[in-house]
Amino acid sequence: MKKLFFLSLIAISLIFTGCLKKPVEESASTTEKDSEVVVPLAKEDKDLFMEYQFKAVLEDVADSNSSGFVMAKYDEEGYQMIANFSDLPETKNGDFYEGWIVRKSPFSVISTGAIEKSSDGSDVNIFSDNKDLSDHLLYVLTLEPDDGDPAPAEHILEGTFQPL
Numbered sequence: 001m002k003k004l005f006f007l008s009l010i011a012i013s014l015i016f017t018g019c020l021k022k023p024v025e026e027s028a029s030t031t032e033k034d035s036e037v038v039v040p041l042a043k044e045d046k047d048l049f050m051e052y053q054f055k056a057v058l059e060d061v062a063d064s065n066s067s068g069f070v071m072a073k074y075d076e077e078g079y080q081m082i083a084n085f086s087d088l089p090e091t092k093n094g095d096f097y098e099g100w101i102v103r104k105s106p107f108s109v110i111s112t113g114a115i116e117k118s119s120d121g122s123d124v125n126i127f128s129d130n131k132d133l134s135d136h137l138l139y140v141l142t143l144e145p146d147d148g149d150p151a152p153a154e155h156i157l158e159g160t161f162q163p164l
Helices: 002-016 043-050
Strands: 021-023 036-038 054-060 067-075 078-086 096-103 108-114 123-129 138-144 154-160
Touching: 054 138, 067 154, 078 096, 078 138, 096 123, 108 123
Parallel strands: none
Antiparallel strands: 021 036, 054 067, 054 154, 067 078, 078 123, 096 108, 096 138, 138 154
């Protein structure tokens, strides 16, 4: 079952990072703007997408020109979350990106771990827990110094989960 979960996450990442786009044949009427066509999703890809209950579009709060999205669900297998990012600046001096889910009341902040590179080279944050964390409605991506301090540092991206 975990293998299916991770395959689902990879498929969703590919869908949202644009890896399922193909160029259109050049013609006299083709403009630069419409030089790509999005390939329609297969039924099984739509089913993978639909199993998630929440999605957050991440907004750049640090003028980094970055973007991303997060999807999460809670079911009999527990809480599962995947975040995918675009155009994150390279880190320096041992700094790293870390994800967080936040519940505002009563206040709770949970690290979803450091950002990793997926097999296709995209930046992802994959997290799971046995507890129902679906009441943590805010996702925050931070840039963390390698200083041993476990508290969240500079906010880069933020988004609020919405039901799908």
